Each structure stands twice: as C-alpha cells, then as structure tokens.
Amino acid sequence: MGLLRFKPIPSGRMGTLWTLSTIKNAALVEFGCMGHMLYSGVTLKHGGVNDLCRLYSTHIDETDIALGGTERLEHTVANIIKNDSPKVIFFLPSAVPEVIGTDLRALCDELQQEHPEVMMIPFGHGGFNVNQHDGVKNALLTLVKNIPAEVGKTPEPTFNIIGSCADLFRFQADAAETIRAVEGAFGIKPLCVLTSGTCIEDIERMGGAHVNLVIRREGEAAAKYLQRKYGTPYILHRPYGIDGTAEWLEEIERVLGSAFDRAFVEKERGIARSMLEPVMPRFRHMSRSHMEEVTLHLGAHADIVEGILSFGCREMGFNKGVCWCDSPDMGTDELPYYSEEKWIPAVEGLKDGLFMSSGEILEWAGRSLSMQISYPDRSWHLHPFEPPFMGFRGAVNLVNLWINCNIERW
CATH class of the missing domain: 3.40.50.1980 (Nitrogenase molybdenum iron protein domain)
Structure with a gap:
C-alpha cells in the first residue's frame, strides 16, 4: 500500500x-x-x-x-x-x-x-x-446461503430488500423510503431488509417473499442464489427521482403481475412536484443562461452516482460534470474509478456547479458538507430519521440541497 x-x-x-x-x-x-x-x-x-x-x-x-x-x-x-x-x-x-x-x-x-x-x-x-465492495457482496451471499429456512411463499405478496448496509450514507433513511413507496403502491409488507433493521428470524423467512428488491449491485449474487433456490424473481434498481421512482414501481408491477395503486403514485408525484415548483424557474433560468451552475459533479458508490445523475440530468435538466465511482471493480468508460491520485486534481479544478461526495472530500475542498452522499466523515449520525436520497421524498431532499447550495454560491 x-x-x-x-x-x-x-x-x-x-x-x-x-x-x-x-x-x-x-x-x-x-x-x-x-x-x-x-x-x-x-x-x-x-x-x-x-x-x-x-x-x-x-x-x-x-x-x-x-x-x-x-x-x-x-x-x-x-x-x-x-x-x-x-x-x-x-x-x-x-x-x-x-x-x-x-x-x-x-x-x-x-x-x-x-x-x-x-x-x-x-x-x-x-x-x-x-476490497470493501467484495466483502459486502460475499457477506450477503454467505448469509442467504446459510440462514434462510425452507418455507413456502407467503399467502399474500411480500418482498425483501437486499443491499441496505451500514457502509452506505443514510442507508436506514433510504431503506425506510423504499419500504414506504412499495407498501403505499402495492399494500404489501417486507419480510427482510438485508441487512439494516433485520434479525436472524427475518433472514430465515426470506424464501417466502414474492420479489427481491436489490438496491446495490453487490446484492445481485445473493438475489440470484435466492432465485435459483426459491424461484424468487429480483429487480436490480436503486430508485431516484420522481419519474425514476414511478418507473421502478412499474418494474415491480411487471414482476409481481399485480397492479399498483395509481392514486397513491400520482398523489406522491403531485406532492413532490408541488414542493419543487417554487424553485424550478430558477433552475430553468440557470439551465439556459448559467449551465455551469447546474452541472452535477459526483463521487461515491457507482449506483448512487448513476442514480442521482439520472435524476439530475433527465428530470431536472442538469448537466453532467466530473463524476467517478469509488471502486476499481465498478469503473466504466462513462463512470470511471478515480483513485486519490486522480480525484484530487479533478476536485481542485472544480470552480462551479453542484458537487456531492464524501464528507471527507467536501471538507477538504471547502464545499458545503450538506452535500454529503457517502462516507467517510467526522460527523455523528445517531438516528435513522434524516431525509432520504431515494424515492419520492429523496427527490425533494436532493432538490432542496441543490437550491440552497446554489444560493450560497451566488
């Protein structure tokens, strides 16, 4: 090293x-x-x-x-x-x-x-x-290979969440918003949230679920094993944004074969868009006249970067800036892995735009710590009730962070 x-x-x-x-x-x-x-x-x-x-x-x-x-x-x-x-x-x-x-x-x-x-x-x-990400992957796979019991499917549809782990920033808040969206849309309950907020008894019941919702790529191997053993289909998707979350629910609908509650989803979309409405003129003006100020620069787990970037560019009209992931095994041409040797000069060159990364990097760069999306940092996070980044409420939280950061910089 x-x-x-x-x-x-x-x-x-x-x-x-x-x-x-x-x-x-x-x-x-x-x-x-x-x-x-x-x-x-x-x-x-x-x-x-x-x-x-x-x-x-x-x-x-x-x-x-x-x-x-x-x-x-x-x-x-x-x-x-x-x-x-x-x-x-x-x-x-x-x-x-x-x-x-x-x-x-x-x-x-x-x-x-x-x-x-x-x-x-x-x-x-x-x-x-x-590295860390292989450790997470193999731990999730080992758990589902050893603990789940031989059980039949639950009488009513149920689901598991796979990949909510303590190494991800605000993992508990994102898991809670995921559960809220699925329960509201389908009226179904989770059997197990692997591994945040779970217990051995929950893991034992995982085979009874009707669908596994994998919210990070390290959980796919575990989901494939459960699919082979129990016949449980899975969806690998980390839902961000208003439209993005609705599309994720449609994907679950196709897998389950049962319709979700359209009224619930439209209500959630309406609430989120109503909350964003006051700041959208400012962002539209920025997109036309000051594009550099609504350029997203992101450095974190690959799934988090891709999800936030999709919401920002596809739904908010933002521009993609300097973006990288934190694992050499997840790097691609479009989202490369940056070692310290690469991200330091990249961050030093960022003068404009919205920058989200770990608390450590933001503090070093002199940027707002409110824009943190990954560890490490020096702060305490004592409760799971902070605003999420995923789902309908996560979309509102992200835009709230972006507009306040934009105001601070202007």
Whole structure:
C-alpha cells in the first residue's frame, strides 16, 4: 500500500463487518487483535449502528501467533453462548490470522460440533487483497446461503430488500423510503431488509417473499442464489427521482403481475412536484443562461452516482460534470474509478456547479458538507430519521440541497 493523503479503499473485512453489524440476535467474533474491533465499534456508532449484532474480539498475543493457539477463540464462543444466547455466531478473521494461515473454517466446524444449538458461520477476507465492495457482496451471499429456512411463499405478496448496509450514507433513511413507496403502491409488507433493521428470524423467512428488491449491485449474487433456490424473481434498481421512482414501481408491477395503486403514485408525484415548483424557474433560468451552475459533479458508490445523475440530468435538466465511482471493480468508460491520485486534481479544478461526495472530500475542498452522499466523515449520525436520497421524498431532499447550495454560491 502506497502513501495516501486520505483513506484507502476499505478492506473486505470492513465490508463484511458493515454488512453483519446491523443483524439482531446474532454475535460477531473477530479472531484477531483487540484494537480492530474497538475502533470498528466506534466507527459503527458514528454511523448510527448501536446494540444490534453483538461484537466481540478474542485478542491474540505473540504466543498465539507463534504457536497457532486458538484457545481464546474457544473460550470466547463458550462465554458468548452462555451469556448472550445468540441464534447465530459469525466469525471474522483479521489480517494476522489470515497471514499466518489460521483455518477459521475448520475451527468453526469443530466449534459447531461442541455447540450444535447455535449456527456458526465463518467469513473470509481478513487480508487486504479484497476490497470493501467484495466483502459486502460475499457477506450477503454467505448469509442467504446459510440462514434462510425452507418455507413456502407467503399467502399474500411480500418482498425483501437486499443491499441496505451500514457502509452506505443514510442507508436506514433510504431503506425506510423504499419500504414506504412499495407498501403505499402495492399494500404489501417486507419480510427482510438485508441487512439494516433485520434479525436472524427475518433472514430465515426470506424464501417466502414474492420479489427481491436489490438496491446495490453487490446484492445481485445473493438475489440470484435466492432465485435459483426459491424461484424468487429480483429487480436490480436503486430508485431516484420522481419519474425514476414511478418507473421502478412499474418494474415491480411487471414482476409481481399485480397492479399498483395509481392514486397513491400520482398523489406522491403531485406532492413532490408541488414542493419543487417554487424553485424550478430558477433552475430553468440557470439551465439556459448559467449551465455551469447546474452541472452535477459526483463521487461515491457507482449506483448512487448513476442514480442521482439520472435524476439530475433527465428530470431536472442538469448537466453532467466530473463524476467517478469509488471502486476499481465498478469503473466504466462513462463512470470511471478515480483513485486519490486522480480525484484530487479533478476536485481542485472544480470552480462551479453542484458537487456531492464524501464528507471527507467536501471538507477538504471547502464545499458545503450538506452535500454529503457517502462516507467517510467526522460527523455523528445517531438516528435513522434524516431525509432520504431515494424515492419520492429523496427527490425533494436532493432538490432542496441543490437550491440552497446554489444560493450560497451566488
């Protein structure tokens, strides 16, 4: 790893941790250095994750490393089962055991025989050869391969959301708006929101859903597995904007084979457009005479950038500016991946327009922190009730941010 001025891409271990940390009635044990989990716990609390999955670290010392001792892990598991009675224990390696070749899966198999009443699930990616997004992808896939029970479809249509994880900014607010839109349009309930706001019992019921709504591309592998095993169709779409959300609901309608409530959708569209009406003349004027001021510059997760950009350009008449994604595996010709070496000069050259990115980048660039759409930052986000970015209400929130940023710059 070379010298960096800002953060590197988080490791697969962190992606796994962020994915598992919001699951209730489970415990997560890291077999590694104690400091890792302490710092990770603080980071999670900054993002509003509290007392959901119980987090533990075994702590290892020089003797464990030199002699390959695993007694601490065995004692930790026994104490967790005695004191917390979790339904599932997740095992997460850290860099040191990964480097010395500790076989965590074999250890899990031994512990499973000693404690058959608790499901043991090992996860990989303790090293630095896998990045955050692969960690999220593999964690979601591992969960659906191991926990869902053999159940029939629910009598009435239901849905799962796949990909609402703690590494995404305002993940809880976006999941809540997604649920509100689907419940309002179809009158159906979610079985599981994987993984924010869920528990082991919810994951066990996932096979009973009639459709899986995948809101980030890392969740597609999990959705494909559920489709093969339970015959559940899925939709990979992150809905942004007024028209964009309505089109997403139409896509769900086609998959479910049942019509949504047109009155609800038209009411939501009408409310959103009525709220935006006072500022639209200003934006139309900008689009005609000062296009540089309604140019969108975005840097974040690829699905978030593509969704916000689609709403801004297609529905608001904005212009596409400097846009990049934060994963080398998701970069394309139209939306490239920018390393720190590339985004620093790109951001330094931005004099006009609307710039949305991580809190860290916005602070460094001297831009408004209200335009944050991704981590990291130094702020606390203690509750899940902030305005979303997705859905009908997310469209209003985005325009509200854009108009106030425009006023500040003028």
